[in-house]
Amino acid sequence: MTHGTLWLPYTQMRTALPPLHAAWTDGCRIGLEDGRVLIDGIASWWTACHGYNHPHIAEAVRHQLARMPHVMLGGLVHEPALRLADRLAALLPGDLEAVFFAESGSVAVEVAIKMAVQYWLNRGERGRTRLVAFRGGYHGDTFATMAVCDPEEGMHSLFQGVLPQHHLVSLPHDDAAEAELDGFLATNRTGIAAILVEPLVQGAGGMRFHAPEMLRRLRRLADRHGLLLILDEIFTGFGRTGSMFACEQAGIVPDIVTLSKALTGGTMALSAAVARRHVFEAFLSDDPTHALMHGPTYMANPLACAAANASLDLFEREDRLGQVATISSLLAEQLEPCRILPGVVDVRVMGAIGVVQLDRIADMNALKARLVAQGVWVRPFRDIVYLTPSFTITTDQLATLTRAIHQALGRAG
Template identity: 40%
Template sequence: MSSPVWHPFTQHGLGEPIPLVSHAEGAALYTGDGRRFIDAISSWWVTTHGHGNPRIAAAIADQAARLDQIVFAGWTHEPAEALARALVEMLPAPLAHVFFSDSGSTSVEVALKMALGFWAHRGEGRHRILVMEHSYHGDTIGAMSVGARGVFNRPYAPLLFDVGTIPYPAAGREQATLDALEAACAASPAPAAFIVEPLILGAGGMLVYPPRILAEMRAVCARHGVLFIADEVMTGWGRTGTFTACEQAGVVPDIMCLSKGLTGGVIPLAVTLATPAIFDAHFSEDRGRMFFHSSSYTANPIACAAANANIAIWHDEPVLERIADLGARQQARLERIAALPAVRSPRRLGTIAAFDIADGEGSYLSAIAPRLMAFCRDRSILLRPLGNTVYVMPPYCIDDADLDAVYAALTAFVEDGAA
């Protein structure tokens, strides 16, 4: 009997195998037939400290026995209060207000609504959102609207709102990006906000740009009073080598989105942080000016408890040292595979290593991706290329033996499989 499950980003018509995972530990997944798979992509960029972290698991069990769920509209609970306080302490001022949601996409939706609400309540007709070329911010309608238009969202184009697109700051063309942003911010009517993935564009192909450009883009927006939204859903929690990517550029956005690693990648939770100016624009005795957004599971106590345990790990354990060590180990292996003739544009940012495989198609639907996924699956490795872009983004706890196995498989594929 076939499964009734409809999987995300999966073309069921191809009949590709879908392994049944029974349990996980550290950097490994285990399937029902007894195989051990190396999780080379942190289970879609979420798992930071490793699967089955005992501190996070214990916090979840303890909280589930005490308070599992409560409406968050007009009510509160200590796990959420503690988490909000901790986040405000960890992040730079003036990011002082924390709004909870349940995924990266919804944290972006919240950010966009905050930005539009800010201008509406100030009586200014700013509605246009600026975005970066090749960006990706999620799969809900607003998040798709501020992402690159293409195969991800083509069937839903009638639902998407219009945006202004700023070119990606490719090497040698950074000034063109800054000039385009300057012109767009100076246009009339002025735009409401500019949303970016700081330092690296994830689903757009792991495209990296320097901190200097991030800082200059922030400065352009500040000069023109355009709100700056940093989507740190993927880049936060150490992926780029620092707690947030904005930290490397000395940038403080008006609004920041965090998810994925917020709970160590264990359970869904997201936050959107905002400055007092954003909060104050909604603060009133007029109930019609409240921020109209929620979900049934906003600030779920169990998820908040997991996030608090994750933050305790950051405070108590040498997480940044582990991140630096993994980055160095990734770099050494990336340099070796970069010598292969079919490898293009090797790049690394923090714990993320990526390269492109020479391919005439070079798109998300490149035939290389399914071939490489199958090749790695046969070798007990979970890898999920972005078209002809290959990336390795493992949990911080991965050991040398597993990392060697991943790069051995990639080397074999590039030398034999790609040909």
């Protein structure tokens, strides 16, 4: 075991190949201990939107480290958290203005679920404990979030007998499916707290895209049946789909939105569940039990908030969405030749997301090795090879990534 005592994620430790040993990062590159340099095609699980080691973020973190690395948020507040909350509320559409910080995306989704269930309890409506989630969806690996993922996708199927039971349905892609979901909600609405969906892209469930109209359908259905709508923008937020937030493309405002991943520019762990005014007001009461009784130890960590504020500075100062548009065009052009390769069933692009869909990946380890041999870091999973690069990637680096995928798949047989 070359990793020693380290237990790796999503890895069968008995049969896995030895992990590569990263030594440094810079821009869109990862340097390995053995001297090789890889172009990162997935921005460290979609987080490093500005590339690695951006000097503006690094300086902000250094400054905050010297001043105050951490202080509890219980009974205390600090300027980085106050400023970040204000800025997120100003960026998000509508009256999404009550910002609750946590450390990870999974926890942010758990907080959103807790908010939704307690919203109804505080209003005197008991029994609204279930969520409506969607096939192909993924929202995290903690127990509450596993319960709203698609169990058929494999990662969480072992725990079906342990997890809370929610309603798992199909996305309403057309009028007939919307009518079917409408009928389901009419029958079950008194037990439902909220509808939960990843807007525009179901990420870890297979990079499945849907149109903005889908979100408008869900907003209409939520309003018709008096339900909360939660959008999980942990992957899609901060420019990944081509707009700052995916919900903007549908012109809707969710009742709660979750954020993480690129929030700090891939520098520190931080997440947020942000609620609309009417959700927050349901927790205001003379009754102390109506408070949201949740408080992650490192919530609103000042270092992470400083990194996030610096990341938002970069979105303001530099044309990140313009860069995403350029990446989108290049991905569409450069991945299209993969469509005629054996085993390829689809090629699709949205924003800075490019996906080559296969009928299957026969030997995942061999495919990963071929990609690394060409100097790129790409992590295929299930039946897709995908790219989610940093927005600051150069055209040459992007071409290297797309060429490596084409060549690796071309030799897959």
